[in-house]
Amino acid sequence: MKKPANLNLATVPPVIWIVLALFALYSFLASGFFSIGNLWNIAVQAAPLLILAIGATMVILTEGIDLSCGIVLGFAGVGSALLVQWGFSVWLAILGGVLLGGICGLINGVLVAVFRLPPFIATLGMASVITGAGLISTEGTSIAARIEVFDYISNGALFGLKVPVLIALVIFGVAWFMMRLTAFGRNIYALGGNSEALRLSGANVTAALIQTYAVAGLLAGIAGILVASRTASGHIAAGVGWDFDAIAATIIGGTSFEEGKGGIAYTVLGVILIAVLRNGLNVAGVPNMYQFALIGTVVLGAIIFDISVRRLSGAEESR
Amino acid sequence: MAEIAESAAPAGLWSGGGWKRLIGPALRPLGLLALCVALSVLNENFFTLKNIISVLRQSTILLVVAIGMNLVILTAGIDLSVGGVMALVGCLTARLIVGGTAIVPAIACGLAVGALFGLANGALVRVFRLPPFVATYGMMWIANGLAMILMQGKIIFGLPDPFLWLGSGYLSIIPIPVIIAAIVAVAFHFYLVKTISGKEIYALGANREAARYSGINTTKTLLLVYSLSGLTAAIAGIMMTARLDAAQEGMGEPFMLQAIAAVVMGGSSLMGGEGGIPGTVIGALILTLVVNGLNLMGVSSMVHPLVTGGVIVTAVFFDVVTRKWSD
Numbered sequence: 001m002k003k004p005a006n007l008n009l010a011t012v013p014p015v016i017w018i019v020l021a022l023f024a025l026y027s028f029l030a031s032g033f034f035s036i037g038n039l040w041n042i043a044v045q046a047a048p049l050l051i052l053a054i055g056a057t058m059v060i061l062t063e064g065i066d067l068s069c070g071i072v073l074g075f076a077g078v079g080s081a082l083l084v085q086w087g088f089s090v091w092l093a094i095l096g097g098v099l100l101g102g103i104c105g106l107i108n109g110v111l112v113a114v115f116r117l118p119p120f121i122a123t124l125g126m127a128s129v130i131t132g133a134g135l136i137s138t139e140g141t142s143i144a145a146r147i148e149v150f151d152y153i154s155n156g157a158l159f160g161l162k163v164p165v166l167i168a169l170v171i172f173g174v175a176w177f178m179m180r181l182t183a184f185g186r187n188i189y190a191l192g193g194n195s196e197a198l199r200l201s202g203a204n205v206t207a208a209l210i211q212t213y214a215v216a217g218l219l220a221g222i223a224g225i226l227v228a229s230r231t232a233s234g235h236i237a238a239g240v241g242w243d244f245d246a247i248a249a250t251i252i253g254g255t256s257f258e259e260g261k262g263g264i265a266y267t268v269l270g271v272i273l274i275a276v277l278r279n280g281l282n283v284a285g286v287p288n289m290y291q292f293a294l295i296g297t298v299v300l301g302a303i304i305f306d307i308s309v310r311r312l313s314g315a316e317e318s319r
Numbered sequence: 320m321a322e323i324a325e326s327a328a329p330a331g332l333w334s335g336g337g338w339k340r341l342i343g344p345a346l347r348p349l350g351l352l353a354l355c356v357a358l359s360v361l362n363e364n365f366f367t368l369k370n371i372i373s374v375l376r377q378s379t380i381l382l383v384v385a386i387g388m389n390l391v392i393l394t395a396g397i398d399l400s401v402g403g404v405m406a407l408v409g410c411l412t413a414r415l416i417v418g419g420t421a422i423v424p425a426i427a428c429g430l431a432v433g434a435l436f437g438l439a440n441g442a443l444v445r446v447f448r449l450p451p452f453v454a455t456y457g458m459m460w461i462a463n464g465l466a467m468i469l470m471q472g473k474i475i476f477g478l479p480d481p482f483l484w485l486g487s488g489y490l491s492i493i494p495i496p497v498i499i500a501a502i503v504a505v506a507f508h509f510y511l512v513k514t515i516s517g518k519e520i521y522a523l524g525a526n527r528e529a530a531r532y533s534g535i536n537t538t539k540t541l542l543l544v545y546s547l548s549g550l551t552a553a554i555a556g557i558m559m560t561a562r563l564d565a566a567q568e569g570m571g572e573p574f575m576l577q578a579i580a581a582v583v584m585g586g587s588s589l590m591g592g593e594g595g596i597p598g599t600v601i602g603a604l605i606l607t608l609v610v611n612g613l614n615l616m617g618v619s620s621m622v623h624p625l626v627t628g629g630v631i632v633t634a635v636f637f638d639v640v641t642r643k644w645s646d
Contacts, residue, residue: 065452111632116639118589120397120452121579125632128576132625140621244460247453289472293464300457304447 015252015269018302019276026280033283040162046275047164048073048223049245050268054175055105055216056246057255057267062191062212064112064119068104068127069220069246073239075130076101076224081143081234090149097228098221104130105217109210127243134236142235150229164226171222175264188212192261241292245274248299273302347586347601354608362615372494378607379500380555380562382600384574385581386507387437387551389599390544392582393511393524395591396451398548400440401578403462405556405571408433410466412557413475413566422482430553436462437549441542459575466568476565486561496558503554507547508596520544524591573627580631581606583638606630 027034052069059066080097084090104126111122156163179185187208190198199205220239228234249270255262277298281291359366384401391398412429416422436458443454488495511517519540522530531537555574560566585602587594609626 121635125628128624128628135621289467296460
């Protein structure tokens with residue numbers, strides 16, 4: 001069981017250098033990138049991804065993976081948009097969407113912890129099931145939800161911060177607290193590091209694993225509400241590809257699939273990297289269809305770079 | 320060992336007797352037979368030579384992708400990029416042909432791109448030690464992205480007849496895709512069972528350390544396995560383009576999960592080292608029959624992802640359970 005080390009200059013993760021390099025490159029290439037307005041844009045765009053990636057990090061720390069979180073994000077948006085259309089109050093609709101995400105996560109957790117399916121299969125299978133459910137309930141169309149609360153969530157400001165950014169920061173704070181100071185967080189680190197020891201210490205390993213996936217589902221639900229409020233609609237495909245971004249942000253941040261190393265504070269860096277990467281391409285006017293291949297390549301490249309640097313420095317330390 | 324496995328099990332639900340071990344291997348062919356009988360009863364059009372040939376033809380694309388996937392799964396890996404590679408190769412080949420390239424070089428080019436993607440997967444997994452599902456998931460997005468760039472949001476159709484023959488032609492009453500799939504299946508089966516290289520794949524999946532110590536070049540084997548998976552995905556992508564007379568980005572998407580489902584239903588273990596092509600043939604047929612049955616009953620295609628997802632979760636669940644029996 002290993003807690004993440006404190007950040008200091010001597011151990012700056014490679015991702016920070018990549019982010020700085022990107023900032024310099026974009027400021028040079030894309031006029032209008034380095035402005036207060038655009039930096040806010042980046043923060044607003046990064047907010048749902050950060051929420052999603054916090055869940056992804058928790059799951060990855062248990063040596064698992066959640067490949068369904070992108071679809072769950074879209075499904076939660078669909079759920080709350082449908083509830084709005086059916087005439088439920090806005091807050092119930094939002095709560096319903098988030099809970100829908102939580103239920104999907106709960107099922108993932110049961111499949112992994114109780115039925116012992118490999119996490120990537122359980123969550124891929126769930127992603128397929130949820131896609132089907134979403135297609136059937138929406139006939140494949142986008143469900144409009146033009147309501148004031150959604151407008152406030154996506155565009156409003158509070159305490160000088162844009163609401164999506166504020167929500168993401170609050171969730172990060174709560175998650176950080178839970179990871180550091182509660183049994184929930186300790187169990188997550190122990191599940192990845194040494195689940196046998198956790199079992200022997202008397203903790204309920206199955207319950208801890210289910211909890212982790214359920215919380216990841218809830219977070220995907222919240223991210224789904226943010227995305228739905230931005231587009232004022234719910235669409236099942238709204239989050240396609242987001243799972244890759246969330247997982248990539250986690251790995252680039254330095255959370256590893258082995259031994260429960262890393263944490264959500266690191267993931268913030270990965271999220272910033274991906275948000276900056278996407279935003280810069282948009283500002284520079286690169287068409288959307290070029291972005292998938294480009295970002296996929298950069299992300300895989302960054303992961304390889306990161307792993308190589310870590311392995312080299314790790315080899316030195318062990319000498 | 321048995322005690323440890325028992326105590327690790329969440330409950331004593333599936334601690335079974337010896338009869339289950341006897342039935343185990345026969346379960347899949349019997350399931351396939353039961354499904355055929357059920358469908359014949361439900362729909363009189365099912366058990367006709369025409370529909371059977373049509374089912375066989377429908378199953379071929381899935382079967383070819385699943386064969387490559389099977390090799391990867393035998394090494395305890397996974398290839399999530401096959402859908403993306405199918406789409407990319409289909410789009411690339413179609414574009415080359417429409418652009419005036421002769422059919423054979425265009426196909427060769429498509430196959431080479433598929434194999435190269437597979438090789439890159441293998442390198443990411445073996446050389447950079449990425450978990451297979453992360454490496455291949457990333458490559459899936461890259462392949463999809465490249466297909467998007469190639470197509471610029473358009474659909475290509477109106478391909479020349481000799482190319483379409485690969486997807487919809489017949490040799491007397493046997494469809495060409497069935498012949499292609501049969502050749503691929505037989506070739507890979509003999510490769511796995513009869514050659515040393517094939518046996519090394521099983522050894523690698525069963526116990527990687529032991530395989531390394533017994534002198535198997537694990538790097539070479541893994542690179543080969545992932546390349547072959549890219550190659551079969553490429554063949555499937557070309558067959559699909561020829562069958563539909565159309566190429567479009569994202570067209571391979573459903574096949575990733577279906578291929579994994581076919582392999583696991585066919586009795587190959589996701590833990591590696593167990594299973595083979597004959598099982599995968601049965602798995603692919605069962606999955607195709609399920610979809611064919613849904614279509615015959617007039618169920619909307621929007622239900623397909625739900626069914627595929629349910630099938631794969633159930634199949635993997637049974638894989639986990641049966642391995643508990645044999646422990």
